[in-house]
Amino acid sequence: MSRRFLTGAVSAGLVLVLAACGGTTKNDNAGSGASASTAAANPNAAAQEGVKMAFLPKQLNNPYSDIEVSGGKEALGELKGEYKLVGPNDASASSQVSYINTLIQQQQDVIGIAANDPNAVCPSLNQARSAGIKVVAFDSDAAKDCRDVFINQATTQGIGEALAKQAKDLSGGSGEIAVLSATPNATNQNAWIEVLKKELAKPEYAGIKLDKVAYGNDDDQKSFQEAQGLLQSFPNLKVIVSPTTVGIAAAARYVSSSSYKGKVAVTGLGTPNQMRAFVKDGTVKQFALWNPADIGYLAAYAGVALKSGQITGKEGEKFKAGKLGDYTIGASGEIVLGPPTTFDANNIDKFNF
Amino acid sequence: MSDQGNRLGRLFSWDAAVVLVTVIVLVVASGAVENFGTSRNFTFLLLDLLPIALVALPMTFIIVTGEIDLSVASTLGLTSAVLGSLWDAGLSIETIIPLCIVLGAVLGALNGFFVTVLKLPSLAVTIGTLALYRGLAFVVLGDGAVADFPRAYTSWVTGTIGDGPVPNVLIPLVVAAVIFGVVLHATPIGRGVFAAGAGEQAARFAGIRTGRLKFWLYVVSGAVAGLAGVLWTLRYSSARADNGFGLELAVVAAVLLGGVSIFGGKGTLPGVLAGVVLLASLQNALRLQDVSNEALNIVTGVLLIVSVLLPNIVSSARTAVRRRRQVTPER
Numbered sequence: 001m002s003r004r005f006l007t008g009a010v011s012a013g014l015v016l017v018l019a020a021c022g023g024t025t026k027n028d029n030a031g032s033g034a035s036a037s038t039a040a041a042n043p044n045a046a047a048q049e050g051v052k053m054a055f056l057p058k059q060l061n062n063p064y065s066d067i068e069v070s071g072g073k074e075a076l077g078e079l080k081g082e083y084k085l086v087g088p089n090d091a092s093a094s095s096q097v098s099y100i101n102t103l104i105q106q107q108q109d110v111i112g113i114a115a116n117d118p119n120a121v122c123p124s125l126n127q128a129r130s131a132g133i134k135v136v137a138f139d140s141d142a143a144k145d146c147r148d149v150f151i152n153q154a155t156t157q158g159i160g161e162a163l164a165k166q167a168k169d170l171s172g173g174s175g176e177i178a179v180l181s182a183t184p185n186a187t188n189q190n191a192w193i194e195v196l197k198k199e200l201a202k203p204e205y206a207g208i209k210l211d212k213v214a215y216g217n218d219d220d221q222k223s224f225q226e227a228q229g230l231l232q233s234f235p236n237l238k239v240i241v242s243p244t245t246v247g248i249a250a251a252a253r254y255v256s257s258s259s260y261k262g263k264v265a266v267t268g269l270g271t272p273n274q275m276r277a278f279v280k281d282g283t284v285k286q287f288a289l290w291n292p293a294d295i296g297y298l299a300a301y302a303g304v305a306l307k308s309g310q311i312t313g314k315e316g317e318k319f320k321a322g323k324l325g326d327y328t329i330g331a332s333g334e335i336v337l338g339p340p341t342t343f344d345a346n347n348i349d350k351f352n353f
Numbered sequence: 354m355s356d357q358g359n360r361l362g363r364l365f366s367w368d369a370a371v372v373l374v375t376v377i378v379l380v381v382a383s384g385a386v387e388n389f390g391t392s393r394n395f396t397f398l399l400l401d402l403l404p405i406a407l408v409a410l411p412m413t414f415i416i417v418t419g420e421i422d423l424s425v426a427s428t429l430g431l432t433s434a435v436l437g438s439l440w441d442a443g444l445s446i447e448t449i450i451p452l453c454i455v456l457g458a459v460l461g462a463l464n465g466f467f468v469t470v471l472k473l474p475s476l477a478v479t480i481g482t483l484a485l486y487r488g489l490a491f492v493v494l495g496d497g498a499v500a501d502f503p504r505a506y507t508s509w510v511t512g513t514i515g516d517g518p519v520p521n522v523l524i525p526l527v528v529a530a531v532i533f534g535v536v537l538h539a540t541p542i543g544r545g546v547f548a549a550g551a552g553e554q555a556a557r558f559a560g561i562r563t564g565r566l567k568f569w570l571y572v573v574s575g576a577v578a579g580l581a582g583v584l585w586t587l588r589y590s591s592a593r594a595d596n597g598f599g600l601e602l603a604v605v606a607a608v609l610l611g612g613v614s615i616f617g618g619k620g621t622l623p624g625v626l627a628g629v630v631l632l633a634s635l636q637n638a639l640r641l642q643d644v645s646n647e648a649l650n651i652v653t654g655v656l657l658i659v660s661v662l663l664p665n666i667v668s669s670a671r672t673a674v675r676r677r678r679q680v681t682p683e684r
Binding site: 023024025026027028060084086088089090092093094097098099101102104105106107117118119120122123143183184185215 | 387388389391393394397401440441443444445446447448491495496497498500501503505506507511585588589590591593595596598599637640641643646
């Protein structure tokens with residue numbers, strides 16, 4: 001066996017070396033852009049009734065996306081459309097694809113998607129678009145040439161800056177901090193953390209040191225364990241910044257039940273209802289978020305506006321989004337919801353989501 | 354009498370029943386579920402079941418020998434991660450693809466070495482390598498994803514033959530299925546596989562080198578998982594360390610549903626392929642009907658339990674009937 005196996009392995013190796021001389025490499029790849037829509041927008045078109053819009057969040061039964069899509073449901077009620085919610089139980093890259101395919105088969109009018117991976121959903125989203133379905137990305141963008149518009153909860157820059165400011169305020173201007181993120185490949189998380197790192201490199205943040213970015217995969221138990229691990233690995237940690245609602249709640253729960261309570265600050269992005277108890281008991285001084293229900297609400301209005309021909313996704317087009325007011329489409333189809341709100345002991349009781 | 358019984362038995366064998374049930378499900382779903390029977394849905398269905406069907410082929414052999422390979426999905430993930438990092442490093446895709454398949458074979462060989470040379474139980478070994486290979490995948494690619502693979506390749510993997518309903522990737526699957534089917538059911542190798550599963554000792558006395566046979570089965574299983582990793586990465590245009598997570602259970606479920614005994618020695622490849630199609634088309638049809646994931650999981654679970662229970666009930670009923678026949682005096 002061994003001699004014959006060796007001969008085989010060596011010859012296979014030779015074949016590979018020969019094959020290596022030539023072929024398609026990364027540098028041969030010209031960027032491919034899908035053709036932008038050529039239809040003209042008619043801002044005065046009437047909003048269609050009965051638009052069938054399906055929401056496809058990163059995963060089902062995630063408290064955050066539940067609130068997001070509830071806003072979409074409310075908006076579609078106002079617009080007399082049909083709301084549907086589908087999605088995988090795990091937030092893996094490829095799991096959303098078969099759901100998109102199902103929605104194509106069901107001939108939905110609009111798909112609202114929070115992409116787990118910007119590229120994995122691309123081919124099937126473009127199949128949907130060629131079947132006449134409008135695609136609204138929200139929360140976590142798909143690749144730009146696979147969707148019509150993207151509802152951005154806030155500018156990446158704005159969130160990153162807010163996170164840096166939280167870290168600075170809560171650490172008293174100097175000390176060690178750590179980040180507890182969601183999955184390692186969550187588009188939005190990574191973009192915010194990138195801005196946070198850039199901010200920390202500025203002179204006014206010179207006293208702050210980022211020890212580590214840990215990943216809790218948006219899973220309560222894993223996030224809890226990661227928070228515990230951070231505090232054990234870095235005894236001088238002053239602040240845990242968690243830009244995910246699952247992570248911040250798990251970290252706060254761990255800190256509130258440990259000897260670190262009052263010594264280590266937990267901040268980041270969370271919902272008032274999850275964090276209320278931790279704000280009241282002093283574990284958390286402040287955190288920030290936009291209203292997630294507004295994202296779904298805006299996504300639904302954008303979807304119906306697309307389907308009705310009021311907008312096509314080009315920069316500068318305007319549309320009305322019910323109670324949220326007027327919006328203008330920015331560069332590369334981005335629609336920014338607005339600045340995040342900071343919650344603390346003084347205002348948290350005004351919010352219920 | 355016994356001859357007739359055997360023929361009856363073969364007619365109502367489990368895998369024939371699975372094939373029949375699968376056909377019934379396909380026919381009923383095409384009639385009753387809106388948009389199920391369209392050619393586009395046929396394409397989606399085949400694309401979704403391809404990796405499961407591909408990996409199920411060598412898995413059938415391994416389970417028939419009485420062993421198991423739970424590391425296949427992690428092998429797929431590690432292959433995907435390596436593919437991504439080599440592509441990033443600027444190697445040509447024509448070089449990377451064979452390398453990935455060789456990598457899969459090496460990973461399979463490691464399993465084979467532990468199971469056949471060190472004589473460790475395959476369940477423990479492959480649960481270990483399931484964790485090990487997935488861990489290595491994250492070491493290789495970390496938390497990122499690599500995209501921008503050559504369009505010629507990605508569009509071939511997602512495309513169809515002459516723009517009809519049949520996906521291009523069905524070609525390698527059909528070729529592989531025919532090869533595996535012929536080897537299992539019509540060659541000495543296949544007879545060795547069944548013999549090894551029926552009784553290790555007896556097979557050895559009959560001159561079958563069960564150790565060597567199993568070793569190469571693991572190598573093939575790894576190589577096929579590597580190929581599945583390549584196809585998976587190109588289909589989703591995204592090389593990631595978590596690709597194919599949990600796929601091993603879908604594969605084992607389909608193999609068992611297809612009538613392969615987990616204790617080895619029994620099973621057919623057509624039955625397994627029917628099992629794959631049955632699970633995938635049920636999922637597809639129920640999703641089109643907006644059935645929730647939870648209900649879907651319940652249906653799958655019940656189906657599996659029934660598939661394990663039914664053959665036992667049938668065979669014990671048969672023995673009961675036979676016994677009664679022996680007791681009743683001739684008239």
